[in-house]
Amino acid sequence: MTLFTKTQVADRHWSREDVDRIKAMIVADFSELLNRQPAEGLQWASTKTDLVELSHLVWESGLLLDERGVPLSFRSIVNRVCAVLNVVPPHNPSGTLEKIRARKNIRVRPVAERYLLLHHQQHIPHPMRLDIKRVRVRRNLPSENAGA
Secondary structure: OOOOOOOEEOOEEOOHHHHHHHHHHHHHHHHHHHOOOHHHOEEEOOOHHHHHHHHHHHHHHOOOEOOOOOEOOHHHHHHHHHHHOOOOOOOOHHHHHHHHHOOOOOOOOOHHHHHHHHHHHOOOOOHHHHHEEEOOOOOOOHHHHHOO
């Protein structure tokens, strides 16, 4: 029987560069996402827990800055991404993060690790985009409002 570590799947070992590359990709995709508007109809298709975990990874990078050049807070990142993706933000993102860290279910891999697997094994260039769906936003036409 072959045993693997969390940085290894089958005969593949994740190098520090692999991990850094997927984290940089997540930060770049997140940055692009935070510049979108809620009215675009984007929705998060995965769990809110995954979204908080990704938000924390992005916050840890310190690369997202506000208009004054100050790194965004964890809470502001969570609130903004939840608004863009039309998700109700958790009341306590830090509490959600503590629950993530305390998970005892070994079958649940960290979201960044799952994205690393998708990127390397299935050659998906931006795995986070798989968890974002666009729904049709119904716009009222002037003729629809005329009869009201």
